[in-house]
Amino acid sequence: MGLTLLSFIAAALLLFLSFAASRISKGRQSGWLVVAMDLFFAVFALTHGLVDLISGIGESTPGLALSRIASASLGLALCSFIVFSLSFPGWQGIQAKIVAAIIAISGIVLAAWIIGTDHYIALIFGVPEGVIRFAGDGYDLASDLLAGIALAAAAFLLFRGFLAKDRIESQRALIVAIAAIFGLAGLWVLGRAGSGIHGASGGMQVLWSFHLLALPALVMAGAASYAIGIVRIFDWGIFVRRLLSWTILALLYGLPLGAVTAALVFTGRLSFTIPLVGAPLAFLVARQLARGFATRRLKHIMEQEYREGLESGLSHIDLSAGRDAVLAETHRLLGSAFDFTEFAVMIEDGKGAFRSIYASTGRSAVVEKGSKMLEFIETMDVTVLLKSEVMGDPRWAEIRPALKGFLDLFRGEAIVFAREGRRIIGAFVMGSRRSGADYTDYDYESFRSIYGKLFVIAYYLKNVARESLVRTVSRELALSDQVIRFALDKIDRIDAPGIDTAWATLSTHTLGGDFVDFVRISKTRWFFVLGDISGKGLSAAMNMLILKSMIRTFLRVEKEFPALVQRVNAFIKENMPKGTFFAGIFGYFDVERKAFYFINCGIPTLLLYSPGFDAFIDVQGEGRILGFVRDVSPFLKPRKISLPPGSVLVSCTDGVTESENLRADRFGKERLIRSVRERLASDARTITDGVVEDLLDFTAGRQEDDISLLVMKFRQSRSVT
């Protein structure tokens, strides 16, 4: 029964693969053949497993029927594979169709012959140990012939893979062919191992090899289903390095673990049951520990190192050097890291059209607002796009000619889109590599990792291009206006009756990283964030802007509250300059339920005025800043507070409570509470302005840190609905 289970597991996986392949193969020629192959393999694995289950002791007629269906399905799956191999990458003329039709008809005839005669499988006989299959007189010949033709087709595919000019097609063909050669060899060896024993010589042996037949099928189906979906070049070098690293690590903990387990079992200190459960668990735990170790310590061995240098270089581009210098430096850094010459930058001109502001080819382009290509790209949730994807992925078929023309104009092979939510504000076009090599999936990940930096540059370029003012006055001041206006314009103010909201943000350098944001989720729910991005001036403001944009993007795809916060944490840790962190609060206001759900991410102050107790209650609890550790999930504690009529919620960043006067006394929570209490009868705006006034009076107008303050009043007189 143990080995029979393998067939059912394989059947389930094959069904899943056929489902996945049907989704991937939409619009791809030959894709349906992979779906057919996966389905036939699934039927094979299922019926093959059922033979063992339903055959009793003695001759089994249902077992015989199922066994023949299994063999016929295997034959049809191999026929599908042969047609797929011969017609790959797409149907090629009438000859291919004729050959495919001949093979298809042959397959059907073969299936009918297997199911309807005794020549392939003559008898199924159940014994207490399992099932014995008696081969017919045509078993060996038919099996060898079919396997031989399939192997020849795989060899043909391998040959075409080596010759293909298109690297993606070549990669697809090689993956399928190599997997098929191994899979077919496995099928043949396992199938033949049985035929000799229960053929004419008729030994009464139950063959374990038959139980494993579904596994090679799984290898073939898995490789084919994966290969048809490939749209980026696979980096074999990186793959081998990672595989080697993980293999060495697995051996380091796997071998000792195996040795200890074996020793305990063979010395009789453990029964077989304990290691059966315990060993895999211990293996998984050890694997997790090794993985953590490898991520921390062996990152530089496992990854190419250009990524970190590039990130650092982009972070240190001097934005005050002027637009041309910024563009030239961006070109130099990216060109050096990715080994390309041609480079172009397109920026949105403020009216919705895209204009090239830099092109090493000397050409210029304008993509008008409302163009089909632009609108289509905006609907696709992509930030990095390789030319190989444009050419190979059917999702891009609709705008393929236009996009290809655009890329060809700049001799481009890859684009990074800078987006604010769905809207695109800029595009960086990278040319082909000097070495002639294609961009790989590793480069794709590298582009994604520097996305945050490129967004900052795009945002800067967009504003410099639009505001000639910045050429003559302080760029920082001009940009601050842009940044703050953008940030304020995007806030979905809470307009529910009964809720009065006001906030204030003040920065020490005109610019700052403090921000407040509300996003309307539904009629009665608002997402809320208040906090402080570390750093000062332009860089903090840019980081604030990026984070605000990313939070809104994550909100569209992440429904779990803690998972959303973890995403933001990971984004800060992996994409923002080293040392950047966010201290603040994330929350949801549910106006209908009069409740506030929140996660404290290092906010120092969250006070709730309770009208029942006539007192301010510290409700923020413990919190952890975001951007310090890679995975903050274990530390996140979602909380809920009720907001009865008459209550007031006050939250602020450390700039408020830690501001000092000339005697080095801190403003502190007590003064904050006093300041709010004095104005409890007023509206939220008056309270907010009053607190800021008191704070500046306290510090004699001196401000050493950015300040954010939020006040929300839940009115007593009206119900909150």
Added chain:
Amino acid sequence: MTQLDISERQEGGILVLSVAGPINSYTFSEFQEKLDRATAKGSVVIEMEKVTTLSSAGIGVIMAALDDAETGGKGLSILRPSEIARLAFESTGFIERFPVISSLKDLA
């Protein structure tokens, strides 16, 4: 004290960066520059007994230095942080991640 005063000294083969005054939005750049220069030479101890303010910008500088030290296999410790500095570390929620020592002997 409104000025940041940073001095370097070698003690028992260890580079000690002694910091006095406020690390805030006006002074963190100087702190970052000197800390970067010091960590480039090797392991560093930051003496923070006389730090009067430690803002988020300053914590960010120390976090980045900790990351660099971990990546580069170097040591970075914080010697006797002032009450203000300790509270600032605590406010991150990750006080245990800041390698605080009370004496250089703790490094032995």
